[in-house]
Amino acid sequence: MVTQADVLNALRQVVDPELHRDIVSLNMVRDVEVEGNAVRFKLALTTIACPLLDTLAEQAHRAVAALPGVEHVGVEVVEMDPEEVRALYQAARNNGQAKGNVPTVFSVDPAKPMVQSLARQLSPIQYMVGVTSGKGGVGKSTVTAMLAVSLRRLGYKVGILDADITGASIPKIFGLTMNINATPEGLIPRQTEGGIKVISANLMLRNPDDPVAWRGSRIAQLITDLWRDVIWGPLDYLLIDFPPGTSDAQLTVMMDLPINGVIMVTTPQELAGLIVRKAVRMSMDMKVPLLGIIENMSYFVCPETGTRYDIFGQSHVEEVTRLAGVPLLARLPIDTELAQACDAGRIEAYRNPVMDGVAQSVDLALQKERVRRGT
Ligand code: ADP
Numbered sequence: 001m002v003t004q005a006d007v008l009n010a011l012r013q014v015v016d017p018e019l020h021r022d023i024v025s026l027n028m029v030r031d032v033e034v035e036g037n038a039v040r041f042k043l044a045l046t047t048i049a050c051p052l053l054d055t056l057a058e059q060a061h062r063a064v065a066a067l068p069g070v071e072h073v074g075v076e077v078v079e080m081d082p083e084e085v086r087a088l089y090q091a092a093r094n095n096g097q098a099k100g101n102v103p104t105v106f107s108v109d110p111a112k113p114m115v116q117s118l119a120r121q122l123s124p125i126q127y128m129v130g131v132t133s134g135k136g137g138v139g140k141s142t143v144t145a146m147l148a149v150s151l152r153r154l155g156y157k158v159g160i161l162d163a164d165i166t167g168a169s170i171p172k173i174f175g176l177t178m179n180i181n182a183t184p185e186g187l188i189p190r191q192t193e194g195g196i197k198v199i200s201a202n203l204m205l206r207n208p209d210d211p212v213a214w215r216g217s218r219i220a221q222l223i224t225d226l227w228r229d230v231i232w233g234p235l236d237y238l239l240i241d242f243p244p245g246t247s248d249a250q251l252t253v254m255m256d257l258p259i260n261g262v263i264m265v266t267t268p269q270e271l272a273g274l275i276v277r278k279a280v281r282m283s284m285d286m287k288v289p290l291l292g293i294i295e296n297m298s299y300f301v302c303p304e305t306g307t308r309y310d311i312f313g314q315s316h317v318e319e320v321t322r323l324a325g326v327p328l329l330a331r332l333p334i335d336t337e338l339a340q341a342c343d344a345g346r347i348e349a350y351r352n353p354v355m356d357g358v359a360q361s362v363d364l365a366l367q368k369e370r371v372r373r374g375t
Contacts, residue, residue, distance in 0.1 A: 002067050004032045007039055010063045014056065019088075023060065026088060030078070038072040039064050045077060046085045083218075119186030123232035125159075127366050129239050129291065130254060130262040132282075134275050136244040139296035140265045141169035142338065143355075144241040145347045147263075148196050150359035156236035159189060159197040163223045163253075164241045168202040175345020186231040194348040199230050219243060220252035227257055254286040260366055261291040263329065268298060268315040276320045289369060291362050292327035293317060300334040327365075329358045 011029050012022045023029055023043070030042040043060055057075050064073045080088065131147070133140040141164060148158045162170035171177070174192045181188040189197040201222055223240070232238065240259070242250050254262070264279040266272065276293060283290035295317045300309045311334065321328040332354060341350035 001036070002034055002039065002069055004034060006067055007032050007034065007041065007064055010067050011041075011060055013063050014059045016056065023056065027084075028056075028088075029060075037069055038074070039067075039070055040074040040076070042076045042078050044080050044084070046080055046088065119229050119231045120227075122185070123230070123235065125232065125235045125238045127237050127260045128258060129237065129362065129366075130242055130250070130259050130288070131239060131265060132242045132250060132262060132279075133244045133265045134270055134278065136166055138244075138265050138267045138270070139332075140164070140244065141167070141173060141241050142342055142347075143263070143265045143294055143296060143332075144239050145170060145173045145342070146338075146350075146352055146355040147359055147362070148237075148239055149194065149348055149350075150352070150356045151237050151239075151363070152194055152196055153356065154359055154363065156363075157195075157234060159232045159235045159238045160199075161223065161226055161230070161238060161240045162198065162200040162202070163219070163226070163249075164243050165201045165219065165222070166243055168200050169342075170198055170241055171200050171202075172345060173342045173347045174198060183231070186229045187226070189230055189232060192348060196348075197232055197235070199226055201226060217249075217252065219249035220256070223249065223253045224256055250282070251286060254282075254288050259286075259288050260369070261289045261362070263291050263294060263362070265294050265296055266317065267296055268310065268312040268317070272315065272317040272320040276317075276324050276326055280324055280326060289365075290326055291365055292329035292358075293321055294329050294358065295331045297334045298331040327361070329361060330354050 008024050008029065012024045014023045015021065016023055016026055016028070019026060028044045030044055032041040033039070041060075041064075043057055045056065057077055061073050061075050064070060129147075131140055131144040141162070144160060144162075148160050152158045160170055162168065164170075171190070174196070176190050176192060176198060181190075187199060189199040191197055227238075240253070242253075253259070262279075262283060264275065266275045272295075279290055279293065295315060297312065298315055298317075300311050301307070302309065315331065317331065318328055332352075338350060338352070341347050
């Protein structure tokens, strides 16, 4: 009868063509079980979308099936988590055996100075703006998308780094299907019909439910990796859609990356005073200018009667922002047309003059800040 060792030995004949090492030493073979003449094992790949999936699974299957006495072989392909992927490429590189074809996003060494990344050198970015919120579901991603569309209409080159791993809203709002498109030089973002470049952190996750339990430092690392290893090309604006909450992740990212300003999205349901105070504190702690607050789902205007309803109660955001000296960039109504455009992935066909105005004020504020700093 074959043993686990026989199976592993047989699988050592299968070599990953990108990493030039056998799949056993790369720790891609897991949970080998032998029961009579049946063998089962898992084959862990960097991504289920791996173009080599069929080849590797087939070769692994064949190698084990060739063992004398084996009649049934079950190969279950599973996906590695980002930590495992990083460890894999690191191990391959340490052995000096990885020959190109390694997506740099997985090869980031935190100690490596950021300027060394080729993707970064190819991607000069004029302004980076973070969009945050105290909690989920307030329309942060929707606002990020609308701001990107309005900035694009101003003629700017715009990218979105969708770092909100609690939900992949950005690709959906733009009607993009995303999968990882990696080259040896870095990751290639998707492009919307209107020419906005998009990358979503969700692509890097094995299971979208995982990040709920993720610590801030891991999220921060993921965002930093994406910033460093995506080939955006030259951009005027890179908008970062942060995960909700004033977490460690935001603090770390805002301190580590050259973020020029941050916008906070809130709703009347949240305590305006608290949210504004938090936003001001965050901005001061991180020395990143708070560009302003956007109150979303502020009210509803009945299309038939024109009557305005404060569905979530009366808003105090105007008063609070005035007292705190923070710009109130906009109060956006609940808009069924907007919700439909997002659902249909057609945000670029939706025009919002208020957000066009926000884009102009943000642009002006950042230009003034740049002149003030003399950079
Ligand atoms: P967040 O990023 O804060 O979690 P989303 O941007 O994903 O929130 O928005 C949550 C839901 O609310 C989405 O279905 C979106 O279409 C809808 N939505 C956001 N803003 C508005 C609005 N002003 N009017 C109507 N629906 C909205």
